[in-house]
Amino acid sequence: MGLIDCLFIADGRNLPIFEHIVNSPAPTFQYVKDRLNSMLKGEFEDPGSSNSVFDHLDPVLDIDANWRVAWTKIDAVYLIVAGETFPEYTEVVSDDDDDDDEDEGDDAQEQKETVTISRTANDLQYLQFLADFGTVVKSFLNGAVLTPAKVELNAHNLLLILQEMVDASFPYLTDLNQLQELLPSNSILNKIISTTKQIQGTASHSINSLAQGSSLLHASSSASSLASSQFQKGVLPASCIFEKSGNEIPWRKVNVKHTQNEMLVDLVERISWIVPASKSPKPAYGASTYYNLGLSAKKSRPVMAAMDGTVYFNSSLSGVPTVQLVLNLNKHDLGVPSFHRCVDTEIWSKSPGVVQFIPPDDKFMLMKYKINLLETETPVNVWNYMGPVDVELVGGLGVERNEFEIKLQTKLLKTVKFIEDLKVEILVPKGHTVRGLRITHGDLQSRNGVQEWILDKSLPTGINCTFRGQLLRSGGDSSALRPDYVTVSYSNKGSVPSLIKVDSMKIISGGSTNVKPYKGVKYITHTNNIMLR
Known part of the structure; x- marks a missing residue:
């Protein structure tokens, strides 16, 4: 029983173009499609102009008593996974027996309590895996748009990716950096496939090299025994898969090196405001207000005033650096922001505004936060933060x-x-x-x-x-x-409405000591929704 027992990729006409069975037994694509079609007919009389059954149903559904199906659309294809349904609840009986209970006999067994606990799988687990799988596939295809033709052409790549991402019907490796270390690049695979015929053509000449092959076999046996002895001593070779897939920092590549070290921060905020219209001014006789371009001194209080902030960090640092980013929160209480898992949240809990982390090697979302100006503990002038x-x-x-x-x-x-x-x-x-x-x-x-x-x-x-x-x-x-x-x-660029700023950014440990990193900060403001009614 697992989350992912099979994965299908279908086009917009409900035709399968890729299929991978992780664990048997697993439902066929035809069975999944028939069950979804039957559910669609029960809920929609006219499914619309789209030919895909997936456009009109929830992304996670139980198609029968045994199977749960989830899907998402990426570009022009649909990714579908199916897994066995978990029992909603299971009963757990205490088996702790005391000496006093043994004396009481049957009465002790009657006193044992049966506890019912939930075992429901979260639907987001399916959707998160599909999103991660789509991200990895697009990365290995150099960001190409996923089309049915592209999927069929790169079926071998998809198979290798799934073999690493899924283990025992559960998501295993989902970090892009780890998978890039474990899997060969697309160019290497294409080169291997293109040279297969040449290898077959020269197979007949291998008969004359049996003696050499025998010596190579003895050499490889010696190397194998040496590697085995090193493994028993706790020494792993540099190319060992356990070193790459089981490293302590799965979100960061191994042996990262850059000729020019950089740390770049983008602080982006989106404004969401709803403001009632101002009251009509009383007519002033004897004075013209035709050229009065200023705003009213007294404006209506907004019914919604919020800001959604995102901090992006672009890392081009060698080694394994620990970065400390200190934010001046301008007296805002960010509550519990959403952090990238590389962040040490204990340090933020003790010192709000201090973000300490070992960054991935690329641009990534470091943290997200939300500020509701109408729910602050201390009264504030909301108009100071409108942007x-x-x-x-x-x-x-x-x-x-x-x-x-x-x-x-x-x-x-x-x-x-x-x-x-x-x-x-x-x-x-x-x-x-x-x-x-x-x-x-x-x-x-x-x-x-x-x-x-x-x-x-x-x-x-x-x-x-x-x-x-x-x-x-x-x-x-x-x-x-x-x-x-x-x-x-x-x-606009240059400021954010909350007036939050970056006070400092430095490497406190690790990284390259020979090159002083370049630091850059950019502030960007966008409007999410400013409405006056």
Whole structure:
């Protein structure tokens, strides 16, 4: 009984193009497809235009009382695994017998308790394996798009990968670095296959080399006995598979060497805000506010204000270095971030902001965190963390109170020079369009029925932008309604809205002592969802 008893790869027409049986007995692809088709007919009368049965069902399902199937789509193919279902619960009976119980006889057996424990396998185990397998396959194919033709051409590669990744029907080796050490590269395999015919053609000449082969056999026997004696003494040869697959740092390659050592950090944050529209100002008689480009002093409190942060680390360091990255959290409580498994979490628990780790040899996601500004223990001014663009939506303007205004203010920051790809989508009620009355920057465009206020590709900081308009009905008459909501999107480099910074980054042990590593930090801000309604 295991998680993975067989693996199939199918195309978009439900035809198998690769099949590997890990443990017998295992269901056939035809049986899996028939069971899924029967479940599909029971839930959907019209499966749609797609020809694949996998597009309309949950990614993990029990197809009968014995088998569980999971799948995912990567590029143009479907990866499917099947394994025996685990019993949902199992009963465990205590077998601890005391001396007093022996005296009591049958009464002692009646007092034994039966405990029921859960043995349900987590569905994410299947999906995580499929994701890891897809990542490894694409890496061995140099990032090529997985198509049915590509899978059939590289079936030998897939078989070798599965033999290393699965052991006894359970995921075994899933780290890409380990598999790259254990498996030959694609170019070496192709060379071996291409020379097979040449080896067969020269087989007849081997008869004349029997004497030499005999001596080689004796030599190999001597080498084998030597290796066996070294193994018994606890000495493993450098090329031993146990050294490569059982190393203490499975996420890092063996004997990493770089001519130029580098440590690069990318700190990326995405903003998610939902802000109610500001109240309409009272008309001021005797004074014109037509050229008032500033934002209101009092704005509505957001109903959602959060930031999702990701720290990427790009390592090009020789040896086995231990890196310490110190973050200035700017008084934010990150709670329990999601770390790469290379991070020593005990050090973070004792000193929040200190990330100590032995990095993989490449760019990887070091940690992820989330900051909810509305759930902080100490009150904060949320507007200080909105990022370099401040936004406001005001309705009910004009003499007839049928105009609205969108105000943007790009804050003047020393570290940010430009706001990139700034645009505002204006979502209006059905049957209405937007008419621009005054636009200080950019222009109004319509794309796929959505009205967009497009500003400059690279907008300088420290300026105010205003869009004043009104809604028109389909007949061309002005409407007293205002937009349902507007969404703002942009990106910038040089700062993140939480104001978290990297204080220091250094190698505290290991690594190369001859070369001082180059250090670089980049701050990037993206908008996940900024909505004003």
